[in-house]
Amino acid sequence: MPGPADSLRHVSASPTLPRAGRKRDDGFDIQDLYQGPAGLQAGDAPGSEVALDDKLRKAYFWIVNHAIITPYYDLHFDSSAPRTFRFGGAGTTVRLPTEQSYSSFALLPLLTFVARKRALLVGGPGRGKTATAVLMGLLAGYDLPTLHRAIQHGQPQMTVSDLLGSPLPKSLVNADEQADIRISWREWIGMRVKIVDEYNRIPTRTQSALLTLLGDGYAEVLGQVVESPESAWFLTANDDLGGGTYQVIEALKDRIDVTIKALDFNPRFLGELLGRIEDRIRPETMLPPELVFSVAELDQAYRQILSVPIPTPVRRRLEFFASQFGFCDLAATEIEYKTKDTIKLAGRTVSAVCAADCGRDKAKCLCSQTENGLSVRSLMTVLTFAKTMAWFRGRDEVGLDDLRQIVPWVLHEKLVQNPTSAFFDQTENGVMRIDRIAWLRQAFDAACAEYDRLDLDRADPLAEVDAAFARGLEGLDEAGVRKELDRIELLLGRLAQGTKLYAHVATDVLKLKYYHQRYSNYLRWRRWKDGA
Numbered sequence: 001m002p003g004p005a006d007s008l009r010h011v012s013a014s015p016t017l018p019r020a021g022r023k024r025d026d027g028f029d030i031q032d033l034y035q036g037p038a039g040l041q042a043g044d045a046p047g048s049e050v051a052l053d054d055k056l057r058k059a060y061f062w063i064v065n066h067a068i069i070t071p072y073y074d075l076h077f078d079s080s081a082p083r084t085f086r087f088g089g090a091g092t093t094v095r096l097p098t099e100q101s102y103s104s105f106a107l108l109p110l111l112t113f114v115a116r117k118r119a120l121l122v123g124g125p126g127r128g129k130t131a132t133a134v135l136m137g138l139l140a141g142y143d144l145p146t147l148h149r150a151i152q153h154g155q156p157q158m159t160v161s162d163l164l165g166s167p168l169p170k171s172l173v174n175a176d177e178q179a180d181i182r183i184s185w186r187e188w189i190g191m192r193v194k195i196v197d198e199y200n201r202i203p204t205r206t207q208s209a210l211l212t213l214l215g216d217g218y219a220e221v222l223g224q225v226v227e228s229p230e231s232a233w234f235l236t237a238n239d240d241l242g243g244g245t246y247q248v249i250e251a252l253k254d255r256i257d258v259t260i261k262a263l264d265f266n267p268r269f270l271g272e273l274l275g276r277i278e279d280r281i282r283p284e285t286m287l288p289p290e291l292v293f294s295v296a297e298l299d300q301a302y303r304q305i306l307s308v309p310i311p312t313p314v315r316r317r318l319e320f321f322a323s324q325f326g327f328c329d330l331a332a333t334e335i336e337y338k339t340k341d342t343i344k345l346a347g348r349t350v351s352a353v354c355a356a357d358c359g360r361d362k363a364k365c366l367c368s369q370t371e372n373g374l375s376v377r378s379l380m381t382v383l384t385f386a387k388t389m390a391w392f393r394g395r396d397e398v399g400l401d402d403l404r405q406i407v408p409w410v411l412h413e414k415l416v417q418n419p420t421s422a423f424f425d426q427t428e429n430g431v432m433r434i435d436r437i438a439w440l441r442q443a444f445d446a447a448c449a450e451y452d453r454l455d456l457d458r459a460d461p462l463a464e465v466d467a468a469f470a471r472g473l474e475g476l477d478e479a480g481v482r483k484e485l486d487r488i489e490l491l492l493g494r495l496a497q498g499t500k501l502y503a504h505v506a507t508d509v510l511k512l513k514y515y516h517q518r519y520s521n522y523l524r525w526r527r528w529k530d531g532a
Contacts, residue, residue: 010062010065010066010288011058011062011288011290011291012057012058012061012062012065014054014058015054016054016057016058016061017054017057017100017393017394051394052293052297052300052301052304053301053304053391053392053393053394054394055291055293055297056110056114056301056392057392057394058290058291059110059139059291060102060106060107060110060392062287062288062291063106063110063132063135064103064106066283066286067131067135067283067284067287068105068106068128068131068132068135068283069128069265069266069269069272069273070103070105070106070128070263071103071266071269072103072104072105072263072266073097073101073102073103074103074104074437075101075102075103075104075107075405076095076097076101076405077097077099077100077101077393077401077405078097078098078099078401079098079099080098081098082095082096082097082098083095083096084096090431100393104260104261104409105128105132105260105261105262105263106132107392108258108260108409109121109132109133109135109136109234109260110136110139110392111258111385111388111389111392112136112232112233112234112257112258112260113136113139113140113193113232114232114293114298114301114302114305114388114392115232115302115305115384115385115387115388116230116231116232116302117232117233117257117258117381117384117385118214118232118233118235118255118256118257118258119232119233119234119235119256119257119258119259119260120199120235120236120237120256120258120259120260120413121133121234121235121236121237121260121262122236122237122238122259122260122261122262123238123261123262123263124238124262125238127262127263127264127265128262129236129262130151130195130197130236131284132234132262133151133193133195133197133234133236134147134148134151134195134284135284135287136193136232136234137150137191137193137195138284138287138292139193139287139291139292139293140191140192140193140232140292140293140298141292141293141294141295142191142193144284144285146187147193147195149187149188150187150188150191150194150195151188151195151196151197152188152194152195152196152197153197153198154196154197154198154199154200154201154202154245155198155201155202155245156201156203156245156246157203158201158202158203158206159203159206160205160206160209160221161221162206163186163202163206163209163210164185164186164189164209164213164219164220164221165183165184165185165186165189165219165221165226166183166184166221167181167182167183167184167221167222168181168182168183168184178222178223179223179224181222181223181224182224183221183222183224183226185219185221185226189213189219189226189228190228190229191231192229192230192231192232192295192298193231193232193234194214194231194232194233194234195233195234195235195236196210196233196234196235196236197235197236198236198237198238199235199236199237199248199252200237200238200245200246200247200248201245201246202246203246204246204247204249207246207248207249207252208249210252211249211251211252211255213228214233214252214255215251215252215255217229217230235256253413254375254377254414255377256413257381257385257410258381258385258409258410258412259409259412259413260409261437301391304391305384305387305388305391306384306387308387308390308391308395308396308397308398309396309397309398310383310386310387310397310398311397311398313400313457314386314397314398314399314400314403316451316456316457316460317400317403317447317448317451318379318382318383318386318403319507320447320448320450320451320456320504321407321443321444321447321448322373322374322379323503323504323506323507324365324366324367324443324447324503324504325340325366325367325369325370325372325373325374325415325503326339326340326341326372326373326374326503327339327340327367327373327503327506327507328340328342328343328350328353328354328367329358329360329501330353330354330356330358331343331353335501335506335509335510335513336510338501338506339373340370340371340372340373341372341373344371344372349371350368350370350371350372350418351371351418351419351420354368354418354420354421355420359500360500360502362421362422362423363421363422363423363425363426364423364446365502365503366443366446366447366503367503368418368421368422368423369417369418369421369423369424369439369443370415370416370417370418371416371417371418372415372416374411374414374415375414378410378411378414381410382403382406382407382410382411385406385409385410386398386402386403386406389402389405389406390402400448403444404441404444404445404448407440407441407444408436408437408438408439408440408441408444409437411440412436412437412440415440417433417436417439419433461491461494461495461508462491462508462511462512464487465484465487465488465491465512465515468484468487469484469515469518473518473519473522476522476526477526478523478526478527478530481519481522481523481526482523484515484519485516485519485520485523488512488515488516488519489516491512492509492512492513495508495509495512
């Protein structure tokens with residue numbers, strides 16, 4: 001009869017997510033010339049017995065079934081209407097997903113691992129944050145002693161030398177100039193999984209050195225530089241705000257791609273803990289070797305992720321959603337400066353500016369709910385994680401459900417709430433001042449509902465202009481340019497007469513103005529070339 005240790009070595013059978021076969025076009029890779037046994041899916045690394053996305057799902061199921069006790073399936077996916085149960089009190093609806101769904105605390109670290117991103121795990125002590133990060137290092141092929149030595153433990157006395165490395169004494173004494181000094185770099189800098197425990201206890205100066213390594217991929221000590229490979233980063237803190245011995249510098253917080261919450265332990269699973277005590281089981285020592293990813297497999301998985309397409313309707317909904325937050329009609333007179341950045345640079349807050357009347361229903365408009373908009377980095381992270389989620393789920397392209405589930409976790413620390421917004425004053429929305437995941441998910445749903453109400457898939461005002469511009473300006477004669485300029489000006493006139501300058505309208509207007517300038521510049525060049 002199999003014992004507890006044997007069950008820990010059990011790996012789910014393939015396929016973990018049965019569906020019709022598919023073939024991803026990853027482009028030519030030299031490894032294809034050395035492809036292993038016939039029957040592997042396109043893009044599998046040499047020697048793999050399963051597709052790499054299925055291998056990651058095997059790792060996920062091993063983690064949630066045997067390693068980390070996390071019975072919270074909060075990343076819901078449905079192929080049909082879910083069965084729901086309504087509870088009293090504050091009002092709670094429990095939904096039973098109709099498609100394979102996941103625990104964010106186990107899945108998001110895995111997505112961070114294969115997408116080479118940077119995750120912050122937050123939660124009280126003893127919730128499994130560091131243990132989860134260590135599991136990611138084991139999946140990358142490192143052994144436990146190496147990982148334990150490589151963990152950077154935040155503490156108030158940590159210096160830059162403690163973090164990165166120090167000069168070799170002999171070279172320091174013998175050096176005639178700074179370039180001759182040799183640095184003994186810390187081994188962890190070259191690892192593909194990096195773990196920084198309690199990063200909010202690191203002194204500010206050392207945080208700046210960490211920022212350079214985390215954000216730019218290199219470390220510098222006394223003018224000497226070492227490059228770091230693309231890595232998955234896992235930082236931990238004990239609360240959402242990063243409160244600790246030191247305030248975390250804003251630039252470092254901004255480089256974090258996704259925030260992962262470590263939830264409370266459910267005492268109904270106490271028997272699992274008891275079994276581990278009695279049988280002296282440590283899951284991290286029993287990771288099945290077939291779940292370990294080689295460097296080649298990680299590289300190939302990353303290429304597969306980047307090749308997952310995002311259909312135009314899905315991308316357009318993200319564009320519409322993202323447009324809602326940075327805009328403020330009261331910030332300036334010129335449309336280019338009607339942004340919350342203008343307010344911030346003037347030393348004001350959106351809360352104060354938004355108190356004035358701008359003719360909008362501020363309980364409904366998403367723009368009133370935040371103090372800031374989304375950065376380019378945040379949007380790139382959303383796109384990457386959406387691709388990674390779809391890849392993990394075995395999808396041929398990113399679906400709206402992939403985007404919906406990933407947006408709240410990526411934007412958790414990126415969008416700053418405006419607590420005075422009329423939206424939060426509504427009784428049913430007050431809890432969203434605390435539950436930021438629910439707030440961001442409802443904001444995404446509200447944006448999608450408005451997008452559908454406006455029928456923008458079929459009635460996108462810029463569709464024809466976009467299509468014409470995509471064909472290029474090269475070879476376009478003067479009559480053709482004038483035709484496009486007239487179309488742009490006509491469309492701007494219609495927008496000005498038909499609606500207020502809502503956030504999504506402002507993005508359309510700015511793009512039309514951009515197109516107008518491009519065509520105008522081309523027309524001037526064309527006339528010069530023709531000698532007119």
